[in-house]
Amino acid sequence: xxSVYLQADIEHTLGNLSLRISCALSAPWTVLFGPSGAGxxxxxxxxxxxxxxxxxxxxxxxxxxxxxxSGVWVPPAERGIGFVTQQPALFPHMDVTGNVAFGLxxxxxxxxxxxxxxxxxxxxxxxxxxxxxxxxxGGEKQRVALARALAPEPRLLLLDEPFNGLDADLKAGILxxxxxxxxxxKIPALxxxxxxxxxxxxxxDVMVIDGGQIQAHGPAAVVLAARREQLLWQxxxxxxxxxxLGLQADGEA
Amino acid sequence: MxxxxxxxxxxxxxxxxxxxxxxxxxxxxxxxxxxxxxxPLVEAAVALPxxxxxxxxxxxxxxxMGPRTAAGRALTVVFxxxxxxxxxxxxxxxxxFSLPFAVQPMTSGxxxxxRGILEAAELLSARPGRILARxxxxxxxxxxxxxxxxxxxxxxGEFGVVLMIGGGIPGVTKTLSISIxxxxxxxxxxxxxxxxxxxxxxxxxxxLIIYGRRGRAGV
Numbered sequence: 001x002x003s004v005y006l007q008a009d010i011e012h013t014l015g016n017l018s019l020r021i022s023c024a025l026s027a028p029w030t031v032l033f034g035p036s037g038a039g040x041x042x043x044x045x046x047x048x049x050x051x052x053x054x055x056x057x058x059x060x061x062x063x064x065x066x067x068x069x070s071g072v073w074v075p076p077a078e079r080g081i082g083f084v085t086q087q088p089a090l091f092p093h094m095d096v097t098g099n100v101a102f103g104l105x106x107x108x109x110x111x112x113x114x115x116x117x118x119x120x121x122x123x124x125x126x127x128x129x130x131x132x133x134x135x136x137x138g139g140e141k142q143r144v145a146l147a148r149a150l151a152p153e154p155r156l157l158l159l160d161e162p163f164n165g166l167d168a169d170l171k172a173g174i175l176x177x178x179x180x181x182x183x184x185x186k187i188p189a190l191x192x193x194x195x196x197x198x199x200x201x202x203x204x205d206v207m208v209i210d211g212g213q214i215q216a217h218g219p220a221a222v223v224l225a226a227r228r229e230q231l232l233w234q235x236x237x238x239x240x241x242x243x244x245l246g247l248q249a250d251g252e253a
Numbered sequence: 254m255x256x257x258x259x260x261x262x263x264x265x266x267x268x269x270x271x272x273x274x275x276x277x278x279x280x281x282x283x284x285x286x287x288x289x290x291x292x293p294l295v296e297a298a299v300a301l302p303x304x305x306x307x308x309x310x311x312x313x314x315x316x317x318m319g320p321r322t323a324a325g326r327a328l329t330v331v332f333x334x335x336x337x338x339x340x341x342x343x344x345x346x347x348x349x350f351s352l353p354f355a356v357q358p359m360t361s362g363x364x365x366x367x368r369g370i371l372e373a374a375e376l377l378s379a380r381p382g383r384i385l386a387r388x389x390x391x392x393x394x395x396x397x398x399x400x401x402x403x404x405x406x407x408x409x410g411e412f413g414v415v416l417m418i419g420g421g422i423p424g425v426t427k428t429l430s431i432s433i434x435x436x437x438x439x440x441x442x443x444x445x446x447x448x449x450x451x452x453x454x455x456x457x458x459x460x461l462i463i464y465g466r467r468g469r470a471g472v
Contacts, residue, residue, distance in 0.1 A: 078379050093392060148377070
């Protein structure tokens with residue numbers, strides 16, 4: 001996928017943050033980097049339809065989703081965009097099956113059941129089908145939230161730090177499944193992350209945002225080159241001084 | 254005990270509660286999530302019966318329903334008879350007077366729903382009616398029960414408005430609370446005691462249901 005699938009030119013003020021974004025996404029996997037309060041979540045909310053920008057235009061897959069000048073506004077559920085946030089926000093009164101099936105009202109009962117089964121299997125959550133969210137662990141909730149967002153097969157997936165608080169192995173396992181599933185269906189994703197290594201691993205485009213504006217956008221190897229050099233330098237410095245790692249002279253901890 | 258008054262009171266309270274729930278769900282939803290600038294105006298109007306003396310409300314309703322106002326004449330055309338001193342008029346008055354008792358719990362209920370859950374539903378379904386039925390109403394069920402119980406019991410116990418616009422006509426507008434008043438006027442204290450005890454038991458039971466449910470639901 002090399003052609004531009006999403007074009008956004010937006011102005012949006014939220015408290016002290018003034019968001020002024022102009023970007024065009026074309027990579028299958030784009031990582032959004034930036035410090036806290038930089039505007040990452042605000043940008044994703046505008047793209048997903050959870051916030052209305054004061055001014056601007058968002059075009060996705062050739063369809064205008066937002067155009068403040070002409071009053072165009074496509075509601076979130078009609079955008080074909082999946083959105084998973086840090087909070088799984090599962091419906092507490094429904095079991096896992098009910099949660100995942102909620103976005104499948106357009107399918108027949110049988111097709112919906114099959115799709116739910118496939119999604120739960122993908123995220124190793126088949127055994128959780130009849131459980132309520134209150135009976136799930138944090139990692140299980142996030143897996144179900146992902147299954148719920150992917151079940152309607154969106155044309156774009158927004159991920160706002162959905163794996164925060166999960167242990168590294170679990171996160172890596174989920175990411176692997178997710179990227180493979182998305183790649184198979186050619187569904188692009190915009191992913192908020194703080195992990196430089198992850199950006200390199202997923203061969204992502206990187207968009208650096210700070211102060212509500214895009215500071216850099218391009219391949220990870222280019223955009224994050226300086227940051228990687230700095231991390232490698234820091235790592236080298238630490239390794240050259242074993243006592244800083246709490247190691248004894250003979251290498252024992 | 255005045256059986257006619259018991260039947261009439263429970264009929265009035267049941268109909269008032271059903272009408273109020275039909276109004277309170279959409280109005281409470283709008284008050285919780287709406288962003289209109291004039292929302293405080295509606296909130297104040299809904300809450301007015303809480304602070305207004307019942308006789309004041311009753312007086313204005315009586316005037317409004319009477320033949321001297323355009324509204325009263327229009328209502329007469331719609332219902333085929335003047336609303337004052339009729340069961341329909343009593344129903345209109347009860348709905349208005351008990352409005353905050355149904356709307357405020359529903360507004361609180363909708364406001365208590367986690368914003369993230371509502372947004373998750375909006376991302377997955379474009380039909381507000383489906384979101385209301387499948388996500389919001391099940392989550393605000395304890396508040397719905399509170400609204401229903403408060404609207405019902407408040408209507409059962411209402412006196413001032415009922416007397417002003419109903420006049421206490423037996424079988425038409427004479428409710429239990431007016432029946433007690435009449436029994437005391439007639440020095441029939443034993444009868445008044447029975448009726449009062451019925452209302453007391455009903456009120457206590459209603460509060461027991463609300464607090465019992467709240468305790469279990471952790472609301």
